[in-house]
Amino acid sequence: MAAVGMKIGALAGRSGLPVKTLRYYEDLGLLPAVGRSEGGYRLFAEESLRRLGFIRRLKTLGLSLEEIQNCLAVHDAGELPCDDIAIQLGRQIERIDGQISELIQLRTELQQLLAGWQSDPVRSSTVICPNLQV
Amino acid sequence: MAAVGMKIGALAGRSGLPVKTLRYYEDLGLLPAVGRSEGGYRLFAEESLRRLGFIRRLKTLGLSLEEIQNCLAVHDAGELPCDDIAIQLGRQIERIDGQISELIQLRTELQQLLAGWQSDPVRSSTVICPNLQV
DNA sequence: TTAAACTCTCCTTGTAGGTGGAGAGTCAAG
DNA sequence: CTTGACTCTCCACCTACAAGGAGAGTTTAA
Structure with a gap:
């Protein structure tokens, strides 16, 4: 074993x-x-x-370790946490919905940017290239 | 003016x-x-x-200010950044897609949890209620 | 024209989320 | 049974992202 x-x-x-x-x-x-x-x-x-x-x-997703604690507390409880946690969890779900919306919006913005210059590959490089290691 | x-x-x-x-x-x-x-x-x-x-x-979305800098650099350039940035941006979009998937998964998990105990509101409170101020 | 409110720079402090190292104990292979 | 790898606790330090405050200059409204 x-x-x-x-x-x-x-x-x-x-x-x-x-x-x-x-x-x-x-x-x-x-x-x-x-x-x-x-x-x-x-x-x-x-x-x-x-x-x-x-x-x-x-x-x-940008949650702090403390927020993650709370999620895990719910997760661990499996069921029947107190009302506060229920409210908490509801807010977390709303927050997630908001983030999904924002992500979709952001994705659109970035992709437009990407599409924008790909359709116009003039003076192709060395124009802007700052510090990057994302 | x-x-x-x-x-x-x-x-x-x-x-x-x-x-x-x-x-x-x-x-x-x-x-x-x-x-x-x-x-x-x-x-x-x-x-x-x-x-x-x-x-x-x-x-x-959890990006650092430095990462945001890079996104803004692209945003400000409007077009024709160098290849590195293009690659960068592509990764960012992939990352966003990944995050959206994870958010949806997470949302499902949380909602199942929420639904789970709401259908069984036994011994309703004071069982688990740790530190919370998210 | 002067007092209150606003802003400036510079420096210190604070919080979150770790990371590094000292000094000591534990474990596994030879 | 010893040596090297692993782990322990404790404490100091680090980076990112600010917030607080001193001391001085600027603006605005009475």
Whole structure:
């Protein structure tokens, strides 16, 4: 039975996140360990990988770790959280709808820009090329 | 002719952003002023409001100010940036598509959660109610 | 023409989200 | 049973994105 859990280095390797960050998340309560080994090593479940994916997803959407906490609290509860959380969750969904709208608008803007100059490839390069490593 | 531009306080009032933040953005080059008054006061165009909207939109999508800079550089150029920027922009659009997908997925997850407990309003409150002020 | 409100620059501070390193304990392979 | 890799805690430091405040100059309305 390999059900005991993996150590932090293994989780780091599989998730792509640095060990430091995982410890940081665990300290914040974002990423609970299933327990500790005899020697005091954190042990994580497979589930942690899925959880990190969820966190990553929410992070790229611009949520703070604290907001992600709240989402995860709901997620972990599975059901019957208090009213505050329900309201909270409703707002989060509205926020998501707003973001989707904005993303679509932004996508249109960027694509128009892209289309705009592709139809006119004059004086093609070296005109504008500032710092970029997005 | 009121075409001279508004002072920073007016822009703050109309955009809802603090004066400090506007100065910060201007210092970074994110929000160019049309110029300075005789007394050295920054003067902003109406356009700045639209620009701040664009910035806000990108910010809520989790882009850093530096990334926003790059988008604005493209935006300002209007056309013919160098190849790097074109590639950059293409990636940004892909990223947006990815984000839209993730948002939709997330929305579904949250809504299922919401629906789940609303159909079973047992032991309604005080069970879970951690720190929340999102 | 002067007081209040606004703005300037420059410098410090604060918060979020990590990152680095010291010093010590634990584990696995040889 | 020792050596090297891994992990622990604790504390300092870092970057991004501002917010606070001092001290001085500018504008405007009474």
